[in-house]
Amino acid sequence: MSTQAEKRKYLAKWKAYRDNAMRNTPVDLHETESAKRKRMARLEKDPEAWFRYYFPHFYQNEPAPFHIAATKRVINNPEWYEVRSWSRELAKTTRTMMEVFYLTLTGRKKNVLLVSNSYDNAAELLLPYKANLEKNQRIIHDYGEQFNIGQWEAGKFVTKNGVSFRAIGAGQSPRGTKNEADRPDIIIIDDIDTDKEVRNKDLIRKKVEWLTGALYGTRSINKPLLWIALGNIIAKYCSITEMGKLADKWDIVNIRDKNGRSTWPQKNTEEHIDRVLSKIPWRIAQREYFNNPVSEGTVFKQIHYARAPKPSLCDAVLIYADPGYSNRASKQSSYKAIVALCKKAQKYYVLRVWLEQTGNSRFVDVLFDMYKWLIGQDAQIVPVYIENNALQRPFYEQVILPTIKEKNRLYRLVLPVKEDTRKKPAKYDRIEGTLEPLNRMGYLFFDSRIRGDQYMQIMEEQMLAVSPDADMIDGPDALEGGVWILQHKYKGPRTYAVGYRPNRKF
Numbered sequence: 001m002s003t004q005a006e007k008r009k010y011l012a013k014w015k016a017y018r019d020n021a022m023r024n025t026p027v028d029l030h031e032t033e034s035a036k037r038k039r040m041a042r043l044e045k046d047p048e049a050w051f052r053y054y055f056p057h058f059y060q061n062e063p064a065p066f067h068i069a070a071t072k073r074v075i076n077n078p079e080w081y082e083v084r085s086w087s088r089e090l091a092k093t094t095r096t097m098m099e100v101f102y103l104t105l106t107g108r109k110k111n112v113l114l115v116s117n118s119y120d121n122a123a124e125l126l127l128p129y130k131a132n133l134e135k136n137q138r139i140i141h142d143y144g145e146q147f148n149i150g151q152w153e154a155g156k157f158v159t160k161n162g163v164s165f166r167a168i169g170a171g172q173s174p175r176g177t178k179n180e181a182d183r184p185d186i187i188i189i190d191d192i193d194t195d196k197e198v199r200n201k202d203l204i205r206k207k208v209e210w211l212t213g214a215l216y217g218t219r220s221i222n223k224p225l226l227w228i229a230l231g232n233i234i235a236k237y238c239s240i241t242e243m244g245k246l247a248d249k250w251d252i253v254n255i256r257d258k259n260g261r262s263t264w265p266q267k268n269t270e271e272h273i274d275r276v277l278s279k280i281p282w283r284i285a286q287r288e289y290f291n292n293p294v295s296e297g298t299v300f301k302q303i304h305y306a307r308a309p310k311p312s313l314c315d316a317v318l319i320y321a322d323p324g325y326s327n328r329a330s331k332q333s334s335y336k337a338i339v340a341l342c343k344k345a346q347k348y349y350v351l352r353v354w355l356e357q358t359g360n361s362r363f364v365d366v367l368f369d370m371y372k373w374l375i376g377q378d379a380q381i382v383p384v385y386i387e388n389n390a391l392q393r394p395f396y397e398q399v400i401l402p403t404i405k406e407k408n409r410l411y412r413l414v415l416p417v418k419e420d421t422r423k424k425p426a427k428y429d430r431i432e433g434t435l436e437p438l439n440r441m442g443y444l445f446f447d448s449r450i451r452g453d454q455y456m457q458i459m460e461e462q463m464l465a466v467s468p469d470a471d472m473i474d475g476p477d478a479l480e481g482g483v484w485i486l487q488h489k490y491k492g493p494r495t496y497a498v499g500y501r502p503n504r505k506f
Contacts, residue, residue: 006120013124017131024057026129029143040142042440047071051098054138058094061267066253067095073249074099078108078224083247085233085240087255087289092230092262093190097128100186102164105143107224111164112186113177114495115215117194119169123155125190126167133159171210174218183220187245189229198235208242233291236469255289260357278454282461292471299436299466308349308447311379314342316490317351319370319384320420320482322474323363323400326390335458336363337478340370342379343486348438355458358403364403368411385485388419420481427477428468434480434487444483 005452031039043050048068066086073233074080086092096432103109114129117124132139133146140388141148144160151158155167168174170192177184189211197203231240244250253263253274261270277285286292311317321338340352352373354366367384374382388396396419408414424430432434438444450456466473 003355007266013127014262017128019135020057021132022135022137025054025136025138029139036142047060047075047099048104050102051177051436054136054142055098055132058098059147063095064090064264064266066251066263067091070095070251071099074226074228075102077248078226080224081227081246081248082243083229083231083250085231085244085250085291086254087232087253087263087500089268089289090253090256091267091291093125096188096190096228096230100129100188101132101139103186104224105139105161111177111182111184112188113166113168113174113184113215113218114283115170115187115189116191117170117197119155119167119172121191122167122169126155126165129165130154130157133157168215170207170236174215177218180184183223184218185220185223187215187219187228189227189239190231192229193230193234193238194239195234198238203238204235204238204242207239211239211243212246232288233293234287235293248495252291254291264502271465273370280494282458283465285429286313286472297464297466297470298468299432300463303439303463304442304445305448305451306349306445307449308342308351308445309344310374311342311351311374313381313383314344314349317342317374317382318482318485319367319374319382320387320478320485321363321367321384321389322481323396324474325395335474338363338366338370339475339482340374341479341482341486343490346443348444348483348486350444350450350479351460352447352450352474353453353455355455355462360399360403364400364407368407368413368415371415372413382416383418383419384415385418385481387481388421389424396470420485422481422484424481427473428466428470430484431466431473431476431480434484435476438483 043053046061048071050252070082070084071311073082084092084096100109100112104112114126115124130152146159146161148158148160155226156165158164158165164177166177168177169404174184192207192211197207229240229243229247231238233240233244235241255263255268257263260274262270275290277289280288317340319338319340322336323335324336334421335357337354338352338354339349340348343349352370354370356362356366370384371384383482386396386400401417404417406417425433435444446456459479462473462475467477
């Protein structure tokens with residue numbers, strides 16, 4: 001440990017883990033030796049039952065199918081290389097720890113290395129192992145005393161049964177990690193990437209070289225090794241992505257599945273997930289819970305807010321909408337996007353924004369709501385442009401247009417829809433070419449009254465994430481479509497003449 005404060009923190013955590021293990025693992029002192037052996041044999045045939053019995057303080061929710069499948073892989077394959085990019089709150093560290101205990105206490109593995117971004121972090125991750133070996137009454141009752149005087153340090157200890165555990169920090173020499181004649185047969189890499197390091201590809205290259213060279217090289221060639229790397233994909237290029245390419249299994253599990261449902265509903269309800277995600281920036285949620293690293297963009301370093309003029313005083317007003325392709329309310333699908341914007345002189349103002357991963361009916365309802373809101377602001381001519389290029393045409397004609405006609409009857413209002421059939425260049429090129437100059441020169445503003453709105457927060461995150469490698473930039477894409485139309489289909493300033501309506505040429 002580096003400082004006295006860190007040592008005190010370590011000791012406090014160690015005591016908490018130790019006391020928790022002792023308190024939650026009572027044993028039947030009247031059980032006969034024969035009954036104990038039968039119970040142990042039964043439990044060892046069923047890893048889930050084994051976890052549940054020996055670690056009730058960790059095994060508090062029934063596992064999801066991906067948990068059970070992961071455990072079967074590592075137990076049934078002594079030689080195995082797996083990367084687990086499980087979202088936060090999916091117990092990747094805890095489940096792996098229980099698997100390591102199962103393999104070592106039942107005699108299948110003998111020399112464990114736990115590796116992290118620093119030695120201190122690795123030693124802290126090793127804490128629950130150490131505490132449970134010391135005070136878990138069920139482990140001690142069934143597998144014997146584990147504490148071994150003289151070989152029981154914070155980051156390195158050997159049980160009385162001869163199983164070695166050692167903490168290693170990234171870049172640290174792994175030499176000398178033999179347990180008598182046995183080289184490491186379990187290597188767990190946990191929390192190996194840091195936010196700072198993933199911004200520097202040279203640092204990641206060096207770390208990957210160490211992982212695949214010095215660390216992996218500690219193994220024995222003729223004896224099986226279990227290698228498990230735990231970590232979210234926090235950058236397009238990081239240690240986890242590079243290990244994932246080498247893995248026998250790269251298991252990527254997000255907080256929600258492709259249908260937008262909790263991947264572990266026994267623990268994380270939809271309400272719980274919604275609550276957590278509502279309190280953090282969209283970019284952070286994508287990285288930590290959906291394995292979708294949204295890096296800092298290269299186009300917009302900041303966006304500008306200003307009080308927008310009344311729509312009735314603008315030279316031109318329109319709504320631009322991108323319906324996407326999906327009709328699923330899935331957290332994995334692209335965003336449907338609608339923006340209301342206006343132009344006054346040389347300046348462009350975004351009046352309202354809506355971005356959501358949802359179905360088509362909800363999309364059309366919001367389109368009507370935004371149109372009615374603008375009309376209520378005395379905006380007299382509000383064309384509604386919907387993106388409909390060659391790829392989208394079947395979806396637009398067979399799904400979106402019939403839905404709009406149905407809502408026309410429902411709302412007793414005909415939405416003045418126009419199709420944007422422009423053959424568009426690549427998304428990034430359009431956003432960079434159309435919006436960046438306006439933003440840089442101070443001609444593009446978001447209405448200050450929508451700052452902090454839930455949809456505007458997503459739009460702001462996506463604007464700041466625009467780069468050639470960015471995936472989720474549906475909001476800026478829709479904004480570019482609206483601005484382009486105002487630039488190319490609106491000619492000249494607004495003029496007034498007695499007896500005539502404002503001259504807008506769309």
